[in-house]
Structure formats: structure tokens, C-alpha cells
Amino acid sequence: METVLIVGAGHAAGELATSLRQGGFEGRIVMVGAENHLPYQRPPLSKAYLSGEVQAEALYLKPQTTYDKAGVEFIGSTLVEAINRSTKTVTLSDERTLRYDKLALTTGGRVRRLSIAGAKEAEGSNNFHYLRTIEDVRRISPQFQAGKRLVIIGGGYVGLEVAAVAIKRQLHVTVLEGAPRVLARVTAPVMSAFYEQVHREAGVELHTGVAVEGIELTPTGDAVTAVLCSSGLRIPADLVIVGIGLLPNVELAEIAGLVVDNGIVVDEFAQTSDPDIVSAGDCTNHPNPILGRRIRLESVPNALEQARTAAATICGKHRPHNSMPWFWSDQYDLKLQMVGLSEGYDQVVLRGDPAKRSFIAFYLKDGNVIAADSVSRPVEFMSCKRLVTERAEVAPSVLADESVPLKSLFALPAV
Numbered sequence: 001m002e003t004v005l006i007v008g009a010g011h012a013a014g015e016l017a018t019s020l021r022q023g024g025f026e027g028r029i030v031m032v033g034a035e036n037h038l039p040y041q042r043p044p045l046s047k048a049y050l051s052g053e054v055q056a057e058a059l060y061l062k063p064q065t066t067y068d069k070a071g072v073e074f075i076g077s078t079l080v081e082a083i084n085r086s087t088k089t090v091t092l093s094d095e096r097t098l099r100y101d102k103l104a105l106t107t108g109g110r111v112r113r114l115s116i117a118g119a120k121e122a123e124g125s126n127n128f129h130y131l132r133t134i135e136d137v138r139r140i141s142p143q144f145q146a147g148k149r150l151v152i153i154g155g156g157y158v159g160l161e162v163a164a165v166a167i168k169r170q171l172h173v174t175v176l177e178g179a180p181r182v183l184a185r186v187t188a189p190v191m192s193a194f195y196e197q198v199h200r201e202a203g204v205e206l207h208t209g210v211a212v213e214g215i216e217l218t219p220t221g222d223a224v225t226a227v228l229c230s231s232g233l234r235i236p237a238d239l240v241i242v243g244i245g246l247l248p249n250v251e252l253a254e255i256a257g258l259v260v261d262n263g264i265v266v267d268e269f270a271q272t273s274d275p276d277i278v279s280a281g282d283c284t285n286h287p288n289p290i291l292g293r294r295i296r297l298e299s300v301p302n303a304l305e306q307a308r309t310a311a312a313t314i315c316g317k318h319r320p321h322n323s324m325p326w327f328w329s330d331q332y333d334l335k336l337q338m339v340g341l342s343e344g345y346d347q348v349v350l351r352g353d354p355a356k357r358s359f360i361a362f363y364l365k366d367g368n369v370i371a372a373d374s375v376s377r378p379v380e381f382m383s384c385k386r387l388v389t390e391r392a393e394v395a396p397s398v399l400a401d402e403s404v405p406l407k408s409l410f411a412l413p414a415v
């Protein structure tokens, strides 16, 4: 019987496993994951799960019974440590060797760690945290209490979502961002300014353009007491959460001799440089035909879509991965939804008024819509997706005019 072995058990893995069955694969499917959990949703880790609104089991993408029914074997708390491509085997951390016919690498990423003086010592203390897994939140939760002083290092999505939840839970929150504005890598200044104002009005002490240069610990080193900035600022802390990005888990692939370049390099069919190995999710560097270049994305929609493509490839079907990147972030009562990549834009057009906490920023290049950030406009966001995918050419004054339905601006007739 043919065996598909899936390395990793995250969003991409969970989708890939069941898509294989839907695609008609009748052989053995084995999914090996480093964590002690079935594939689960990570987005709620900095939202509803951190706030205590949902339990860990509610995060699981699918219940155990779904994998049982699909005949997917799950090996948890186990690392795949090496791939031997000539014998088509992998070595596990429990020293077992497993054979495969097709291998799927869905290894995702790990948090980027702080690399300043004292960071290593801080990682050994009990109140210094990163946030990527259920276990991370379980360590944070007992300290995430009203009245505690939380310092968040990093003003990206994760940091700002944590800040919003912490404010709701009545912690004292300070956010430290090294760039001159929050969300600088992904949004226009107008969007950063909006979110900065929202957070400040909610009570967050937000510092941008600050370099964190040290972590102060108790004499025994068991707890962080303050975060030190190069400006001389010293911020006392009862707990620290760091959200400064992600590094793709590519080492396994690299050592096995696969082509790796800011991610495991795959084609539009999720095929790596080895015909018997596919890869999907945060760990891949893949071509996007709509954008006309390669990208590595960290987003759930991408992981799910690419996993379906990888499953189709294993099943001998051609299902190119060519969807427009999109992402969301929940902060307070606001739903931010973003589509396309805004880099290279030459004009930003606003539709609606940020003061009303519901608006869209369109990014234009040479008169074409290349990306859009929508704040609490989920219905119009559906039209944004289409306008961006079509690279619609629309006059800025028309985009901004709320009396003109976005649907009427599609290049092709709306269906």
C-alpha cells in the first residue's frame, strides 16, 4: 500500500490529510506533529483563546473522529528529525524509521526570538513569553490577570491583538515597536495611524521607533522585572510577550538537499525539487501567478489552499495554487481584512471615514487596484477581493464615492 507521510500537524497538514481522501487516495496516511495536539487554529491564540472565551478543544480544525473515519494516523509529540531521500524514509525523535512513497512537508514556522542582551536569560524566566502554540498561551494565562503590567515587544498583528485582549482583561499594557509606526511592513501610514489611535484611546501606552536593548531580571533570574529601551526608557513589567515575526522551518528540507530560499521552494502545484515531496503552508516559497512573482505567506487561507493543491498533486490531479493572498486581524470590535500585497503602491484612496471606525484603504499602482485593507466592512470586502484580483482600473474619486456600489466597478460583470 502506498504511504503518504505528512511532516507537521498544523493548518496545512490537517487540510492535506483529509483532502487526500477526498481526492481518492486510498493508501496509508500518517501525520507526524511535534506538538501534543491534533491540527488546530492558531489565530484564536491571540484572540478568543487568550481571552479565555474558548477552550483548547474548540480550536481543533477537525475532531479525532474525522481523522479516524478518513483513516489518518496521527503521531503527536514527535519530531521528524531527518529525511533520507534515497531510501524514502524519515527518522523520528523516538528513533523509529518510517517509509514513505510521497512526503508532504508542512512544517510551518517558529517564532523569531529576541536577540538582545539578557534575552537568553529572560527566556529561562517564568514571565517572558513568545506566542505560537496552545502551550505558550497556557503558560501566559495564569499571569494574564487584571492589574498586571504587560509589556508587548512588537507592534505587528500578534502584538496588537494581544494588546486588545489584555485591555479588555484590564491589564496595564505597553507596546514597544521598533519601526516608526505599527503594522509598518503591511499597511499604509493612514492605517497605522488609525490603529495607533484606537489602541491609545483604549488605554495602551504605545511607543513607536523605540529600540529594546535589554531585559532586567530579578537577582535569581527567575522573573523579568523591566524592559529597557535605548532611549533610557525603563518599563516595569509583570509579564512580557514578544511578537516580532516568524522564521520558516526549512532546516529539515535543507539538510535533505531540497531547494530552499526563504522557504521551501515549490512550484504552483506545491511540488518541491524532489518529485516525491510536496510542501504547503507558511514554510513554502511559492509562485503566485496573479502577482507574477514568488512569495512566502503566513496566513491560514494560504495554508489551506496550498494544502488542497498538494493533495491534488499527490492524487495525480492538476490544481494550480493561484489565489490572491488575503488575511484578517481582530482587534477590539474591529475586523481588519486585507487582500493583495500593497508594496509598490503609488496612491492610497480612502472609502469611508476612519473616525467612524469603518472604512477601506485601496492601494493603487498606475491607476490599478493592487490591494485593499478593509476595517469592519466584511460585505464590501468580498468586492475588494474581486477588484484586487482583477487589478481593476478605477478612478480614485469613484472608489471613494460610497454611493457607488463596489460591485458595479468590476471589469467583468458581477455574477
Ligand SMILES: Cc1cc2nc3c(=O)[nH]c(=O)nc-3n(C[C@H](O)[C@H](O)[C@H](O)COP(=O)(O)OP(=O)(O)OC[C@H]3O[C@@H](n4cnc5c(N)ncnc54)[C@H](O)[C@@H]3O)c2cc1C
Residues within 6 Å of the ligand: 007, 008, 009, 010, 011, 012, 013, 032, 033, 034, 035, 041, 042, 043, 044, 045, 046, 078, 079, 080, 081, 106, 107, 108, 109, 131, 132, 133, 158, 249, 252, 280, 281, 282, 283, 297, 298, 299, 300, 301, 303, 326, 327, 328, 329, 330
Ligand atoms: C498568534 C497567532 C495569530 C495568528 N492570526 C492569524 C490570523 O488572524 N489570520 C491568518 O490568516 N493567520 C493568522 N496566523 C498565522 C496562521 O496561524 C499560520 O499562517 C498557519 O498556522 C500556518 O499553518 P501551517 O500548517 O503552514 O504551519 P503551522 O500552523 O506553524 O504548523 C506547523 C506544525 O508543524 C510542526 N513541525 C514543524 N517541524 C516539524 C518536524 N520536523 N516534525 C514534526 N512536526 C513539525 C510544528 O510544531 C507545527 O505544529 C496567526 C498565527 C499566530 C501564531
